[in-house]
Amino acid sequence: MSGNPNEIKLVNNAMSNATRRKIMNFLANGDRTVEEIGATAGKAMLDFHLKVLQQAGLIELNEGTASLTEYGRNFLKGKEEKEQGKGADLSQARPVEVTEVRQLLPCIADSSKFRTIANMAPPLGGVLKVLEPIFSRSRYSDGIGALMIQQNEVITTIYGTGKVTMTMIKNEEEARSRLENLKSTINEAIAKGVAPAPREKVRVEPMEIYKYLPQTNCGKCSEQSCYTFAIKLMGGETTLDKCTSLKEPGYTTNLEHLQVLSAYI
Structure with a gap:
């Protein structure tokens, strides 16, 4: 790879997908057959994922066997070294409490469910980004300064200001139960002082x-x-x-x- 913008774009696109990242990490331990890759990373759209990685110059395919290119090996090595230099320090964060459940409004998408608005104190601010890995399906948005968490049909959004919203809630009892579990999960991470390392996220079909x-x-x-x-x-x-x-x-x-x-x- 020469590093021109088009090639960088191909690589960024290839590595933006969780399945393709999993394939790359699997190949870091040696050449694998397509069948072996499918058994580990899933067979859905496997040919497409392999083609994208090949077009980006990250892997080679030869008679049903995939292997990392020299560029692919160097890419993973550089990524690993970069991640080893990162730390997720929570030592300055304070335990939180749910101070108020302010509103229980009908959901727009389903009138039989509710949208809850609550407050959490003290506000977590930028610590929310560090906490992202403790939830299996979550995404931190820099744009709104909030952590969005999905649990089945319920979406919980924790804002840096302390505001918390939840959608598709059955009743106030469920809202309070979920808020209590949320508080416990966050406080457990804060008590440890360091957030867990990012993990492979749940596969989406x-x-x-x-x-x-x-x-x-x-x-x-x-x-x-x-x-x-x-x-x-x-x-x-x-x-x-x-x-x-x-x-x-x-x-x-x-x-x-x-x-x-x-x-x-």
Whole structure:
């Protein structure tokens, strides 16, 4: 690789996907057959993932066997050295308390469920970014300064200011129970002083993306159907903002779910 912008873009796209990162780490231990890779990383869209890595110059494919290129080995080595220099210090963070459950409002997406607004103190601010790895499905947004956590249909958003929102809640009892569990998980990490290292995130399938799309097949995104859009989104060939219907008020909760899921693509 010469390092020109187009080649860098190919590499960044290849490594932005959790499955492809898993394949690269698997190949770091030696050459593997396509069957072995499928057994470890999953067979869904495997040919596509291998092709993307090959086009980026990170792997070589020869008669059903994959191996890292010299560039691929150097890329992983550089990444490992960079990550070893990072520390996640929580020693200055203070334990939090849920100080108030202020509102229980009907959810826009499902009128039988509620949207809860609560307060957590003291505000965690930038510590939220460090806490991201302790939740299996979470994404920190620099844009809004908040940590978004998905647990089945419930999306919890913790803002740096201390505000906490939860969607698709059954009742106030569930809201308080979830807030108490959230507080305990955060305080346990703070007590240890150091957040756990980033871990391999949960695999997302196209049908899970499709579940939260409008499913109207309107074609505004230039794709034939919402399921095709989900496939293209999984492959990094389109972006979530191309689905303009998700910007409508009725799809607010759907968009929140998709924003979290997109972090694992």
